[in-house]
Amino acid sequence: MQAAAQAVELLDPGRAARFRLEPTGHLGLVEDGNSPADLSWNPLRGWQGHATEPAAQALLDLYLPISSATAGRPITIAHLGQSLDGFIATPSGDSSFVTGPENILHLHRLRALCDAVVVGAGTVRADNPRLTTRLVAGRNPARIILDPTCRLSPRLSVFSDGQADTLRVCVAGKSVACGAPAVGESLLEVPAGDAGLDLAELMKALRARGYRRVLIEGGGVTVSSFLQAGLIDRLHIAVAPMLIGEGRPAVRLPPQGRLQDCLRLRHRIYQSGNDILFDCDLRSPVDTGFASSLRPGSVQRVL
Numbered sequence: 001m002q003a004a005a006q007a008v009e010l011l012d013p014g015r016a017a018r019f020r021l022e023p024t025g026h027l028g029l030v031e032d033g034n035s036p037a038d039l040s041w042n043p044l045r046g047w048q049g050h051a052t053e054p055a056a057q058a059l060l061d062l063y064l065p066i067s068s069a070t071a072g073r074p075i076t077i078a079h080l081g082q083s084l085d086g087f088i089a090t091p092s093g094d095s096s097f098v099t100g101p102e103n104i105l106h107l108h109r110l111r112a113l114c115d116a117v118v119v120g121a122g123t124v125r126a127d128n129p130r131l132t133t134r135l136v137a138g139r140n141p142a143r144i145i146l147d148p149t150c151r152l153s154p155r156l157s158v159f160s161d162g163q164a165d166t167l168r169v170c171v172a173g174k175s176v177a178c179g180a181p182a183v184g185e186s187l188l189e190v191p192a193g194d195a196g197l198d199l200a201e202l203m204k205a206l207r208a209r210g211y212r213r214v215l216i217e218g219g220g221v222t223v224s225s226f227l228q229a230g231l232i233d234r235l236h237i238a239v240a241p242m243l244i245g246e247g248r249p250a251v252r253l254p255p256q257g258r259l260q261d262c263l264r265l266r267h268r269i270y271q272s273g274n275d276i277l278f279d280c281d282l283r284s285p286v287d288t289g290f291a292s293s294l295r296p297g298s299v300q301r302v303l
């Protein structure tokens with residue numbers, strides 16, 4: 001959190017700098033080049049962690065890419081928690097909970113690191129979520145609700161609990177159907193695109209409001225439409241060891257005839273409780289990821 005704030009507010013964008021983590025949890029500047037540092041800032045690449053504990057380094061690897069966002073290098077990250085067979089909820093919309101408590105904590109950390117969290121109308125309708133950071137320290141992100149034809153009830157929590165700013169996004173010309181916005185709620189009209197809202201225009205509007213770190217939290221339709229529009233920089237998919245059988249799908253993209261035209265993602269793998277978290281970087285050249293360090297034909301037990 002400190003690193004994220006520092007990247008945006010305190011750092012001279014042109015200068016490298018090194019920091020140690022103080023017992024208070026704050027970052028202290030390390031002026032002497034020979035003294036050890038826990039974190040270093042590179043204006044071109046962002047944050048790098050130098051933890052000696054593997055568990056601490058894993059946390060830095062997972063969260064520093066998000067904390068490295070600046071006005072010139074914003075980030076959009078999507079997260080889904082899915083079953084082994086690729087579903088995020090049952091057909092009736094029950095998704096409490098596909099993944100375990102550690103992944104829910106991870107999701108709250110992502111919210112705390114981000115300026116804004118985007119969810120689709122289906123999620124708001126099914127879950128009535130608050131989208132707050134109540135499990136961790138850090139402020140609540142602004143809530144961006146994709147409600148293209150203003151069908152969601154104003155009584156839902158995001159429009160009525162006053163816990164954070166809420167922006168209801170609808171297709172141009174449809175905001176009249178939303179009625180008067182509640183306190184803390186505002187409306188944004190976005191032009192229609194091929195698949196509903198023009199998401200590139202939406203992202204431009206969010207960046208113009210100063211939202212450098214944006215979390216797309218679901219559901220599957222929403223994450224898929226951002227992916228299809230090429231607007232995701234990082235994709236976190238937590239896979240839970242359960243089978244739902246049939247239900248609301250996770251990522252669904254238009255069919256491809258050839259596997260070589262499908263997205264193969266550069267990734268890191270983390271264990272998060274009983275779930276496996278894939279952290280996929282959609283902006284770096286593809287490699288074979290984790291397997292590339294193994295001898296051909298070998299396997300390695302990781303957990």
Ligand SMILES: NC(=O)c1ccc[n+]([C@@H]2O[C@H](COP(=O)([O-])OP(=O)(O)OC[C@H]3O[C@@H](n4cnc5c(N)ncnc54)[C@H](OP(=O)(O)O)[C@@H]3O)[C@@H](O)[C@H]2O)c1
Nearest residue numbers: 080081089093095120121122123196197218219220221222
């Ligand atoms: N496991 C998880 O990680 C997770 C996370 C979030 C939600 N969930 C669960 O997933 C289910 C909901 O997911 P879902 O995939 O069915 O729905 P969703 O993505 O939450 O919402 C889809 C709706 O959002 C609007 N929308 C999204 N993208 C749009 C675009 N590009 N243009 C215009 N409108 C857009 C549309 O609203 P209209 O219908 O009004 O047109 C669309 O039908 C719920 O059961 C929820 O509990 C699970």
